[in-house]
Amino acid sequence: MGYRFRTLDVFRATVGAAMLGLAEAAFAEAFGYARKRMAFGRPIGDFQATQFKLANMAMEIEAARWLIYRAAHLRDEGRLSRTVKFASMAKLFATEMAWRVADEAVQIHGGSGVTKGVKVEKLLRESRLPRIYEGTSEIQRLTIYRELERDFK
Ligand SMILES: Cc1cc2nc3c(=O)[nH]c(=O)nc-3n(C[C@H](O)[C@H](O)[C@H](O)COP(=O)(O)OP(=O)(O)OC[C@H]3O[C@@H](n4cnc5c(N)ncnc54)[C@H](O)[C@@H]3O)c2cc1C
Numbered sequence: 001m002g003y004r005f006r007t008l009d010v011f012r013a014t015v016g017a018a019m020l021g022l023a024e025a026a027f028a029e030a031f032g033y034a035r036k037r038m039a040f041g042r043p044i045g046d047f048q049a050t051q052f053k054l055a056n057m058a059m060e061i062e063a064a065r066w067l068i069y070r071a072a073h074l075r076d077e078g079r080l081s082r083t084v085k086f087a088s089m090a091k092l093f094a095t096e097m098a099w100r101v102a103d104e105a106v107q108i109h110g111g112s113g114v115t116k117g118v119k120v121e122k123l124l125r126e127s128r129l130p131r132i133y134e135g136t137s138e139i140q141r142l143t144i145y146r147e148l149e150r151d152f153k
Pocket residue numbers: 129132133134135136137138139142
């Protein structure tokens with residue numbers, strides 16, 4: 001079949017890249033806050049529950065980064081029919097990852113995280129829309145599945 005997603009491939013990967021940046025910003029806010037917010041006489045970052053959150057956030061950010069690089073690399077190499085699946089994976093994973101990371105960043109901030117004007121509150125709000133435009137998460141999954149069927153034909 002001819003190549004169908006020339007523009008979407010670029011934009012889906014770049015939406016993913018934008019959400020990677022958003023997640024990195026949320027992570028930096030959460031990490032900094034965890035080091036300075038005191039509870040029970042110590043920084044909340046000393047509690048393993050907080051450390052586990054931050055470890056998962058960092059891992060998800062790196063996983064998204066490499067999916068985005070994979071999609072961009074395939075596109076740069078001109079391997080267009082292979083790009084469709086990875087552009088959808090990059091967009092889907094990075095946008096849902098950014099939502100999860102921003103949400104955990106708010107959680108680490110406690111009550112202050114839902115206060116207007118606090119950076120993580122804004123990041124959480126801004127991470128919601130990219131799961132809808134450039135194709136919703138559901139449509140990315142349909143695209144990925146369709147490409148898997150093509151791969152296994
Ligand atoms: C701020 C903003 C900016 C935008 N910018 C642009 C733009 O520049 N250019 C542009 O062309 N569009 C743009 N859009 C439109 C955007 O791409 C659409 O909103 C998006 O594709 C979803 O379409 P819809 O809103 O009609 O939802 P619908 O298609 O009605 O979908 C509603 C729900 O049903 C689900 N659904 C629909 N079909 C299926 C299916 N087959 N299987 C499973 N689930 C399904 C969807 O995933 C979604 O959850 C923008 C939207 C917003 C909010």
